[in-house]
Every structure is written in structure tokens, then in C-alpha cells.
Amino acid sequence: MRCMGFLLLVLLSGGIAPPIRAQNVLEVDAKAIQQHIDHQVFPVYPPIAKAAHVQGTVVFDLRIGATGKIESMNVVSGPAMLQQAAIDCLKQWTFHPFEKDGGPVVAHGQYSIIFVLSDSSNTTIGHGPPVPQQEPTQIIEVKAKSETTASVTDPTLNDKFEAADDACWQLYRKHDNSREAGVACQKAADYMDEFIPETEVHEKLSEYLAAAWALANSGEALAARPYAEKAVQASSKTLDYTFGIGSAYAIRGIIEGTLHDLDASDRDLTQAEQFGRRAYQDALADHFKLTEQYKLYLVNYLRAHSALLLALHRDKEAKERLDEALSLQ
Secondary structure, eight states: OOOOTTHHHHHHOOOOOOOOOOTTEEEOOHHHHHHTEEEOOOOOOOHHHHHTTOOEEEEEEEEEOTTSBEEEEEEEEOOHHHHHHHHHHHTTOEEOOEEETTEEEEEEEEEEEEEEEOSSSEEEEEEESSSOOSOOOOEEEOOOOOOOOSOOSOHHHHHHHHHHHHHHHHHHHTTOOSHHHHHHHHHHHHHHHHHSOTTOHHHHHHHHHHHHHHHHHTTOHHHHHHHHHHHHHHHTTOTTOHHHHHHHHHHHHHHHHHTTOHHHHHHHHHHHHHHHHHHHHHHHHHTOTTHHHHHHHHHHHHHHHHHHHHHTTOHHHHHHHHHHHHHHO
């Protein structure tokens, strides 16, 4: 049976080949690349990444042709959940050609897309050098974190929850996928269970998603699985929120794939696709402002399921998912 360890990366990587080095290539830095931008679009902050409090810097190796178009790009580093959004963004950029000795040349260098969740209601998406040493230059206004509206009867418990939740966010702001980040998000979800009522479905879903992804990203897929289970249970109580339901099934399915529970992963990714299609079609019909994000995540569900089906030697079904994903792009 084919290895499933790459499933998470398959979900959110672009599959773009690494650049092929050649002679007469001009090596440039991030500042020079930024100065040569002719046309750019801003990345869409992935809703699942936002719900799970995932942020960080996606670093690319770029090869820009003599015509000013990107010939190849390769992800050097960055959170897997943010990579596809950064790739989709960069694919649409063009540059005015780099020159050497009076003529256009191929250029090569590293460049970054930076995703940062603030403590307020803003999400910052920027770009810059390979490490986040400068302030992001682009800002998109979105709701990044919901406020707890439940009445709290135990102030001490509330303080513990707030401290754990803040620690979870702060570690993500540092692009930290360590065990410490996983534990902080896990504690926040556990404290939340003790005082936030079942009616606060969206708050619970957000915390469970954060715990599941933080633990999975720190290599603790087994510990992450119960929180993915809770995310699915919470999402089932909000049947009007089809996108949230799809997100919960997708997260559980990816974790199951990582744990080599391939049949369970197949079932959950099938569910994620179904809810993802419904959410996207409803958004299209309503002209919803997040339609493009919904489409992006449906594409990612399809890609993840395609990779899983290949591992199960169900190549025809895998191709069908991949073809559907390509038809949406």
C-alpha cells in the first residue's frame, strides 16, 4: 500500500516542480523581486487555517523568466495549510523583466507570503523576505476570532481558558508548530468544555479545530484525533453551516489518513466533498462574498481524496476527483 504520510502536504501543496537551474541566471533578493512586480493579487486567507489559528510565512524559491512570468516555483517552507493559498496567489503575478548587460535575463531568488492573525478582528496577509523581518504590506479585513458569549460562573476557569487560548494564538503568531503549541490549544479546548454551553456551537467548533490542527502539526496525530471527532460532533449541530461541517470532516479525514486508517479517511473525505460542494453551490447562488474561498477548499478536499484513493489503488476514482478539482480552477 502506498505511503500516506504525504496526505496533508498533498492537500495543500501545489505540486509545482522545483526550479531547474541554468547558466546566466541572475540571483536576486526579495527586495529586488518586490520592486519588479507589475501585477499582483492578494492571497485569500484559508478559512480552515483561520479557524484553526494557523499562521506563518510560506517561503518560495522563484524562477522568473526573461518575459517577466514565473517559470517555476517551489515551496521551501511554511505551514501546509497556507501553502496552496500562497501558490494560487503567486501564479497570477507578473513582473517587469530583470536585466543584465542591457538585456532581459532569467532571475532566481526567494520570496515569501506572510499570513498573520491579529488579536483583533483583522487578518493580515503580506509578502516580503524569506523570514518575517518586515511588516506585512497588505491587509484584508475579516473576522478572525469569535468572542465567547457564554456566561462564566467560574472566574478561575475562565482565566485558565483565556490564558491557554492566548498562548495558543501567540505560538501560532510565531509560526510555532511545536508540542508546546499543541498542548496550549489542547488545554484551551479542554477548559472550554467545562464552562461553554453546548449552544455555543461555532465557538466550540473553532476551538476543536484549533486543537486538532495544532496537535497534528506538532506530530501528535493520535492526540489530535479526539478533537477532530469533537469538531465533527459540534458541526453536526449546525446543519445550516455546511462549510463548517465539511471542514470538520476534512480535518478528521486527513488525521485518519496520517494514522493509516484509510477506510475511515475515505469516508470522511467523501463527506467533506459533499458538504464542500453544497457550500460552494449555495454560495454561488447567493453571490456570497466568500464564494472563492469555498471553491478553494472544495478543490483541496478533492485533491486530498484523490491522493487517498491512489493509496487505496482506486486510480479511476482518484482521477475523477482530480479532474473535478482541475475543472474548478
